[in-house]
Amino acid sequence: MTLCKYCNGLIVFGGSRDGELRFCNDTCRQSGVLLRNASQLPVDFVQRRTRAVHEGSCPRCEGVGPIDVHTAHRVWSALLATSWSSHPAISCRRCGLKRQAGSMLFSLGLGWWGIPWGIVWTPMQVIRNFIGMVKPPPRGVPSATLERLVAMDLARQQLEQEKSGAIPPVQPPLPPPTSPPGAS
DSSP states (O other), rough: EETTTTTTEEEOOOOEEEEEEEEHHHHHHHHHHHHHHTTTTTTTHHHHHHHHHHSSSSTTTOOOOOOOEEEEEEEEBBEEEEEEEEEEEEEEHHHHHHHHHHHHHHHHSTTTTTTTTTHHHHHHHHHHHHHHHHHHSSSSSSOHHHHHHHHHHHHHHHHHHHHHHSEEEEOOOOOOOOOOOOOO
């Protein structure tokens, strides 16, 4: 088992590959281009933006931070069909707790009804929510997940601006000019 390079979801079977990168599905694979663009952004710029998000107000309730990524895990089942998912969201601790508690209750009520995966995944998702509730991201510094999501959002904005023609496509820097031999 491995994690999707785009959404960080657990890949149990299959998935989609793009070179060395592995994704949970084709949608995430197509979004993988953001990973490449995000990795080309200046590190200090991404860190400044991440710190601003971390110290800003919650995008859900507009309350005070710190703001970070809180992931809610869900599972539902019906006889032979089972679906499980993880939903990261940037929010304050209070909003994150509400989402995780809601997903835990949802999974406890609707997760058990599938054989065999409902019985397997329900306790896993409930435990993952519980762990997220009792062990949140550190308060003083932004998490690596928040920095990754901020970088990907910046890359998405850059691609949209390039597509609209607002800014020219990013080109790799040119090497410094060299002097011809014998020139001074």
